[in-house]
Amino acid sequence: MLTFNPSLTPSLQESSLLTDLYQLTMAACYAGEGIAEKKASFELFVRRLPDNFGYLIAMGLAQGLQYLENLRFSAEQIDYLQSTGIFDHVTPYFWSLLQNQGFTGDVWAVPEGIPIFANEPLLRVEAPLWQAQIVETYLLNTINYQTLIATRAARMRDMAGEKAILLEFGTRRAFSPQGAIWAARAALGAGFDATSNVLAAKELNQQPSGTMAHALVMAIKGLSGSEDEAFMAFNRHFPGATLLIDTYDTLAAAQRLAENREIEVKGVRVDSGDLGSLSQKVRSLLPKVNIFASGDIDEWELQRLRSENALFDGYGVGTRLVTGQPVNGVYKLVEIDNIPTMKQSSNKMTYPGRKQIFRRYNNGIIESDRLALIEEEIGSGETPLLELVMTEGNLLKENESLDTISQRVQTSLKSLPEDTHKITKPSPIQVNISQPLETLRQSLIV
Numbered sequence: 001m002l003t004f005n006p007s008l009t010p011s012l013q014e015s016s017l018l019t020d021l022y023q024l025t026m027a028a029c030y031a032g033e034g035i036a037e038k039k040a041s042f043e044l045f046v047r048r049l050p051d052n053f054g055y056l057i058a059m060g061l062a063q064g065l066q067y068l069e070n071l072r073f074s075a076e077q078i079d080y081l082q083s084t085g086i087f088d089h090v091t092p093y094f095w096s097l098l099q100n101q102g103f104t105g106d107v108w109a110v111p112e113g114i115p116i117f118a119n120e121p122l123l124r125v126e127a128p129l130w131q132a133q134i135v136e137t138y139l140l141n142t143i144n145y146q147t148l149i150a151t152r153a154a155r156m157r158d159m160a161g162e163k164a165i166l167l168e169f170g171t172r173r174a175f176s177p178q179g180a181i182w183a184a185r186a187a188l189g190a191g192f193d194a195t196s197n198v199l200a201a202k203e204l205n206q207q208p209s210g211t212m213a214h215a216l217v218m219a220i221k222g223l224s225g226s227e228d229e230a231f232m233a234f235n236r237h238f239p240g241a242t243l244l245i246d247t248y249d250t251l252a253a254a255q256r257l258a259e260n261r262e263i264e265v266k267g268v269r270v271d272s273g274d275l276g277s278l279s280q281k282v283r284s285l286l287p288k289v290n291i292f293a294s295g296d297i298d299e300w301e302l303q304r305l306r307s308e309n310a311l312f313d314g315y316g317v318g319t320r321l322v323t324g325q326p327v328n329g330v331y332k333l334v335e336i337d338n339i340p341t342m343k344q345s346s347n348k349m350t351y352p353g354r355k356q357i358f359r360r361y362n363n364g365i366i367e368s369d370r371l372a373l374i375e376e377e378i379g380s381g382e383t384p385l386l387e388l389v390m391t392e393g394n395l396l397k398e399n400e401s402l403d404t405i406s407q408r409v410q411t412s413l414k415s416l417p418e419d420t421h422k423i424t425k426p427s428p429i430q431v432n433i434s435q436p437l438e439t440l441r442q443s444l445i446v
Contacts, residue, residue, distance in 0.1 A: 016073050019137040021086070027130040028087060031094035040129040041335040041354050043121040044139060050148075050325045054426025055115040055416060057154045057409060058122050059186045060146030062399045064139045065107065065390055071135065073098040103131055107390035110357070112189060112400065113150075113408035114385060115416060117428050119371060120357050121386060122147070122329070129336065136331040145179060148327040149186035152299070154409055155423055156317060157191035159302035165314025167209050168195040169294065170322030183322040189405040193314075204402060211242040211269050211292070211316070218247060228256055235263045242267035242292060250278055254285040269316065271295045276308035283311040296320055299423045342444050351433070352440055358382040366415050372434035 030036040049056060078098055081087055087094070105127020110116055122143055125132045153166075160166055168187040174180035184200035194209035195201055201208035212234055220230035231243050231253075245253040245268045257265050267290040270278050275293050282291055290313040293305070298320035305312065332350045333341050342352035351371065358370040360382050370382065378384060389396055419427035433441075 014074075014077075015067055015138065016071055017077055017080070018141075019134055023134040023137055024081065025086070027097075027134050028090040028094040030130050030133070031097060032091045035337075036093070036097060036130040037128040038337045039126065040132045040333060040337075041124055041126045042132050042136065042331050043124045043334050043355065044143060044329055044331045045121045046118055046327060046329050047348065048118050048328075049428060050327060052424055052426065053151065054420040054422060054428050055117060055151070056147050056327060057150040057190055057412070058110045058114050058116055058143075058147060059112050059150035059189055059405075060143035060182070061109050061112050061123065061389070063142040063146070063182065064123070065395060065399075067138050067142070068103040068105075068107065068135060068390065068393065069395065071103040071131075075099075097130060101128075101131070102393060103127065103135065104393045105131055105390075106388065106392065108386045109389045110385045111387065111408065113405040113412060115366075115412050115429075116357070116385075117369060117431050119351060119431060120369065121355060124334075124354060124386065126354070140329055140331055142182065144327045144329040145175075146182050146186040147329070148324070149183045149322060150190040150409070151327070152321050152324065153187040153190035153192050154413060155299040156297075156302055156315075156321065157410075158413060158421055159299045159306065159423065160315060161306065164312070165194075165290075165292070166192040167292075167314065167316045168192050168197070168321065169210075169316040169318035171197045171200075171318075173319040174322040180322070185402070187317075187321060188402050190409045191406055192317075196316075206402070211267075212244050214244060214247045214271075217244060221247075227253060228260065231257065231260075232263055240264065240266040242269050242290070244269045244271065245282075246270050246272050246278075251281055251285070254282045258285045265289050267292060267313075269294060275301075275312075276305050276310040279305075279311040280309075290314065292316060294318070303423065340440060340444065342441060344444075344446060351437060352444055353437065355386075355437065357385040359385055361415065364415060365417055366420075366429050369429055369431045370434055371431055371437060373437050373440065376434055376436055 078095060105125055107123060107125055109123035116122060125135065157166060168184050170183050171180040174183050180197055181200045184195035184197045185204055188195060188204065188206065194207065196208060196210040198208045216234060217227055217230040220233055221227045227248060234241060250270055250273060265286060268286065269292040271294045279291055291311060292314045293312045294316035296319060297315050297317045332343060334352055335341060335354055340352035343350040354374045356372055356374050358372055358378060360367045420429060
């Protein structure tokens with residue numbers, strides 16, 4: 001009989017089984033064939049950018065490295081795997097690997113907050129084959145999702161402008177409780193000002209931010225007969241809090257607040273209607289009050305509102321930030337036992353060998369990228385992007401603060417050409433394939 005386990009959010013120490021079954025069956029096969037500890041290199045990258053994306057902002061590395069640091073298989077986990085019957089024919093050597101080793105490899109990665117493009121590795125794992133294999137699922141999960149959120153957040157910051165306040169309100173629409181926390185982190189790292197997720201704020205050493213919901217207004221009005229009493233009640237307990245004014249008649253509520261001497265109104269939020277027009281009318285009634293908008297806000301809506309000269313001081317963004325077209329990152333073997341490898345499937349070809357990204361700037365603007373083999377020399381004026389961040393399973397430096405990552409994102413956005421910023425039909429940076437890399441690729445084609 002199936003039983004319900006309410007604890008489905010594993011700790012880092014419990015996350016070793018947070019992987020696809022085939023990672024473990026392949027690792028067991030490697031053990032049986034005597035190749036489990038051959039040195040392997042896997043790279044994580046996207047073959048193509050999502051539609052209408054000119055770039056991606058790398059994010060999620062910190063959680064990936066934390067996972068690798070804590071990768072261990074407990075006796076209970078091994079007992080579970082053995083109880084499934086799936087592994088009845090594997091060699092005992094496989095179980096000894098799980099019992100005695102954590103992650104002992106090296107990781108090269110692009111720093112969080114850096115823009116990357118198609119076919120450029122966000123990270124490379126160099127480790128014994130069985131280890132490099134089983135970590136694929138978790139690394140793709142955290143980096144694909146946080147890179148999506150960070151990129152959307154950066155695009156929204158771009159469209160909203162530097163002065164607008166951007167609040168992450170996406171917890172109720174995120175794909176999971178863990179995803180909600182990662183979404184908050186990625187949004188804050190990419191330039192948002194605060195999150196409404198209290199646990200995320202606590203874990204990230206941030207101050208949570210929020211307003212009120214229509215339920216409070218309807219509950220108190222239903223009992224007292226007055227929308228204004230709802231505003232005054234909330235203000236009594238939370239002086240200066242932002243008030244939600246569109247439950248009934250937005251402009252009538254704004255007019256009454258302008259005339260109400262019992263409340264010092266500091267902020268109001270509008271969640272529906274013609275937002276651009278309402279912002280101007282509310283501003284005329286409440287000229288010194290911060291006005292916020294929410295309700296299915298995304299980068300295209302922000303662009304539209306700016307074009308209409310909407311007078312909002314900030315935006316609460318939820319559904320359109322934490323959901324949407326996924327970042328389809330993949331994790332592919334590029335070298336085994338010093339032998340370069342590549343996938344040749346139609347439309348899914350990969351570039352072989354361990355690689356580096358060399359970026360060239362022109363007056364602070366990215367001019368081009370060169371994808372090259374790691375042994376190639378750096379060219380004049382080029383900057384290598386992949387850095388060694390973990391060696392033999394040990395981190396080489398402390399995790400960066402969100403402020404540091406956010407500053408890097410803002411600097412990075414300023415380095416993108418104007419056409420790359422576009423949110424419709426953008427022009428990504430040209431990624432040039434080095435001649436040695438192309439020669440190697442051609443030599444491996446069957």
